[in-house]
Amino acid sequence: MKQFDTKELERIISLFLDGELEPDEARKFEEFLENNPSVAREFKILNAAKRSLSAKEKLPANDWFWLRLSNTIESKESRKAKLIPTARPQLALTMAALFTVAVIAAVYFKDAPLFHKFFVDKKNQVQNSLMTGNILPLFSNLDKVDVLNFALFGSIQIDSANNTSLRVKNTEDKGSQIEIVRREHDDIIPVVSVSDFCEKVGIIKPQQQLTVDSILGTYKEKLLASVLVSENKEIAIHEQLVDLNRAMVSTIAASLEPRQRTKFQRILEEHQAPFAVFALNVPKVESQLLLRNIPRMSRSNKYVVISKDTVSIAEMKMNIDSIRDVAYRQRSMAHRIAMEQMVREISELQRQFENNVVISGTQSSRVRVFSNENAFRINLEAPAAIAPEFEMVEMVRPRVYAPSIPKRGFKGGVTVIGDSAFSFEIPADDEAVRVFKRLPRGEFRFEIVDSIERSPKMKIMFKSTPSKREFESKLREMRERERELIDLDSLLRESERTLNSEKPTPPKKTPKVFDL
Amino acid sequence: MGKPAVININNANIPHEQKSDDSLIMLFQSGEKGVFRHLVDRYQEKVRNLIFSIFNESDIVDDLAQEVFIKAYEGLNNFRFQSSFYTWLYRIAVNRSRDEMRRRKVRRFFTFHSVESTTNLKLENLITTKFDDENIKETIEQSLQKLPEKYRMPIILKDIDGFSYDEIAEALDCEVGTVKSRLSRGRAMLKELLKPMFAN
Structure with missing residues (x-):
């Protein structure tokens, strides 16, 4: 093969590398390479570089790409649509107004550094704001079974592989908890299907099935709006979430006939659900009234915002309708998996803050985060701030587990507990429940005991004992008259009077049972 | 270089995902703007990776790629089928990348x-x-x-x-x-x- 000048050689090597030489030329060039080791060496370098570049690693896919793009296009389109009908005089007016504002601003901020600082501060403020970028609901693909099971157990799985779940707990004394928990291998997550549920509760009539279905549908929307994920990798959990399952159980219970409600309570008991229905005998509430009264939007704008390294409470105004619309457009599995992945990542990072406590908010609403290798838990330490706004028919109470019931000497009589408290037990009929519900909390509390029995008992516990004797005599008197229903109204009025007039009796050292 | 604009648009039964670029563009030009999504789905990764190759910085990839697709959206009505869609799109991406380089005044x-x-x-x-x-x-x-x-x-x-x-x-x-x-x-x-x- 003939000798080449440098430029010509570069050209031929390049063409040969790309397979663009004619077969005849290519064969000749191969021969040339065999006879020219230095050129062959250079060719090998370029060939290696070409192979390396063609195997260049691709960027990971961006699942938010289309969402962000479509939002930009939409806003551009709407801006264009607004601009088109604008007449020129209006445009001139707008420009004049802008100019005026600019002049005023220039005069106002005549000090240039101040002017600059103003905008830098504003920029920082925007940059530091929470939940930036696109916002989507984490649970956009929920079905009614998910919602029902969240109502019953306060738990909902975050990832498709069922390895991480979100749980809520609501206790009257310790506030509310939101947990993101990694599932243990031996954890059994009960699942109750809607049809099983209806069958077990005895919901046969199509109209009633429709009501249950509508309740689940309504709360599905609420659940969807309660956990949001933003493009800058933050999770916002609405404070209503801690009350949602309680409200759902209450609303479902209210829609049932008393007999069905007892069966419902049995299911809750069987599955050790966090709530128990106590108002078993009150008549059912009409479905239309029930559904009409579930507020569509939450009054509160308070969210717990979790990022990779912080947890805070923030007041944020979200356009839930718009978020919901976007969610319905973005229901692809890819999006869901991407979001699940994000939540898993954030929760994994949060778990690394072992026994870490983050306190945020004011005295009236504080949030603490506790984490270990399996879970991180957010405690909302302000039970009063979490208003049960969805619960217009109060039907349920947090379930009392057997170990927490004081057992000492409780056999149906008045029982002295500890130094200054005492309790007694009465049939938990509707009127008794009604009376106790009306009374101020604090001085006493009551629990349903053995609620799945035909005649549930109600255990009433008092914090103090000054009116104990009055109670005893009153109760004894009533028993003597063989009255089934205790006039608790007058009983408590008397006890209050006694409390105000008498000094407390010295505390007792040993528990004592008074047989009535 | 030019390609005859013979496009079969009588394929109403074919889902958009399977339609050719040219068919989707014809639909876009006839007012069905929603089909743009399919074009984005097809080429977003290619454009992103092209920009990544040019700058070797992942931070700016998405912003630039977004701008490329917005420009494509705005110009698609004037697309004359004289080249393939993806080379046209690549031209936008290359030009936008050049602008960015100029902006940065990187020499x-x-x-x-x-x-x-x-x-x-x-x-x-x-x-x-x-x-x-x-x-x-x-x-x-x-x-x-x-x-x-x-x-x-x-x-x-x-x-x-x-x-x-x-x-x-x-x-x-x-x-x-x-x-x-x-x-x-x-x-x-x-x-x-x-x-x-x-x-x-």
């Missing part, structure tokens, strides 16, 4: 002796390995970044994106002859940059 001075790598790699390693050695890959990519933009762009389109000479010419808006000469010159420069690594 890359090319020198044959600017390779900073201290790794004394052997040529045989480079040729025989399957490029699982990240150092080798990185060095080659860094060397590519050192080339002037007009030589770098054809190499990216040819070696990374696998374009033909014609397609590169369309995307870069130049003649095929220019593409060939830039490729050969760019490669010669790249070879000189890589040579010191194989001294032994």
